[in-house]
Amino acid sequence: MATCDLQLPAGLKAHDFDNAAQLAEALASDVAGRLRAAIAQNGKATLVVSGGRSPVAFFERLAAEPLDWSQVVVSLADERWVPVEHPDSNAALVRRHLLQGPAAAAKLLGLYSLAPSLEAAAEQADRLLAELPPIDVLVLGMGDDGHTASLFPSSPNLREALSLGGERRCLAMLAPSVPHQRLTMTRDLLASASVKILSIAGQAKLDTLRTAVQGDDVTALPIRAFLNPSLEIYWCP
Numbered sequence: 001m002a003t004c005d006l007q008l009p010a011g012l013k014a015h016d017f018d019n020a021a022q023l024a025e026a027l028a029s030d031v032a033g034r035l036r037a038a039i040a041q042n043g044k045a046t047l048v049v050s051g052g053r054s055p056v057a058f059f060e061r062l063a064a065e066p067l068d069w070s071q072v073v074v075s076l077a078d079e080r081w082v083p084v085e086h087p088d089s090n091a092a093l094v095r096r097h098l099l100q101g102p103a104a105a106a107k108l109l110g111l112y113s114l115a116p117s118l119e120a121a122a123e124q125a126d127r128l129l130a131e132l133p134p135i136d137v138l139v140l141g142m143g144d145d146g147h148t149a150s151l152f153p154s155s156p157n158l159r160e161a162l163s164l165g166g167e168r169r170c171l172a173m174l175a176p177s178v179p180h181q182r183l184t185m186t187r188d189l190l191a192s193a194s195v196k197i198l199s200i201a202g203q204a205k206l207d208t209l210r211t212a213v214q215g216d217d218v219t220a221l222p223i224r225a226f227l228n229p230s231l232e233i234y235w236c237p
Contacts (some may be wrong), residue, residue, distance in 0.1 A: 020057055020201055023236040026217035027199055031137050034195050038136040040073050046073045046133045048185070048193065049098075050141040050149060051090025054201060058139070059098035072106040074098065075132055078150035078173070078184040079111035079125075081118050088179055111170060111183045115201035119182045122172040127182050129169040144204045146221030147210055149173060150184035153220060162187045162218050162225055179214060185224040186229075187225050196226060199234045207236060 017023040031047065038045035049055060075092050084091045091110040099106055109132055115121035142148045150173040151161055157171045161184060169189045173182040190196075200209065211221065217227045 012227065012229055012231055012233065014149060014235065017236040019233070020236050023199065023201070023234050024057035024061045026067055027058050027139070027197070027234050030140065031058075031062055031197070032065035032067055034137045035067055035072060038194075039068055044071045044073065044133060045136045046064040046075070048075045048077050048138045048190070050134050050139060051079045051093050052141055053138070054141050055199065056093070056097050058096065058199065061099075063098050063100050069103045070105040073109055073133055074106050075109040075129075075135075076111050076185075077138065077148075077190060078182055080166065080179050081112065081121055081181040081183060082179060083114070083200075084110065084112055111185075118172045118183075122170050122183055124179040126168055129185070129189065132169075132189075135189075135193035136197045137197070138190060139197045139199055140190070140197060140226065142200050142205055142208065142223050144208055145176075146208050146223050147175075148198070148226065150177065150182035150224045151187070151222035151225070152182075153222065157221065160186075160217055162222060164188060191226065196231045197234060198223070198226065198231055201236050203237065209233070209235075 035045040035047060079090045080088050082089050091112060099108060111125040113121050113124040115124055140148045145153055151174050152173060155174045157173055161171045166186060168186050168190055170183055170185055173184045174180050175182050212224050215226055
């Protein structure tokens with residue numbers, strides 16, 4: 001691991017790796033250490049992760065870490081509004097690649113519910129997230145368009161989701177791709193995490209990140225809402 005110059009705000013920690021395997025191993029070791037520390041201090045730990053294909057290697061490495069998983073709550077930064085049996089479900093992804101072996105003892109607090117509408121599902125998830133303990137570790141991803149979680153540029157609920165001091169923990173969100181209906185934790189809830197990590201790979205995402213640090217319009221590039229000295233960045237080509 002090396003510290004890299006990504007033209008980031010002063011104080012922001014950034015680490016680069018030669019490949020995805022190295023990144024996954026280092027990230028899993030770091031996150032596991034943070035969770036152990038939280039368990040030692042509070043008797044429990046809460047981890048919030050993002051879905052998609054990118055975190056699979058990290059999930060599998062983390063599942064192999066020695067940890068009292070029975071004291072860990074895992075939740076999702078965002079979710080596609082699909083049943084948990086659906087191949088695009090983030091909850092299914094986490095169960096398949098993270099909650100295996102000893103890690104299966106962790107409690108998963110998902111966002112999906114069977115509801116008559118996306119908004120009703122978001123309201124149900126908002127109520128469920130009232131039971132989420134304080135977030136110890138948050139691991140975010142980012143798209144080439146600068147979205148993180150399911151905070152997508154131009155989505156109808158984006159301004160509310162990015163507002164500071166709002167009452168909602170979860171909102172309905174529309175993505176520009178299929179499946180386009182999403183549920184996302186709001187900025188306030190995500191930013192409440194004690195440890196915030198952004199894990200990205202590839203030149204395109206690095207270019208997006210470099211663009212993001214040069215402006216302050218969070219609705220244009222929602223990742224900007226989290227670019228501050230409390231964020232740690234993991235990157236590989």
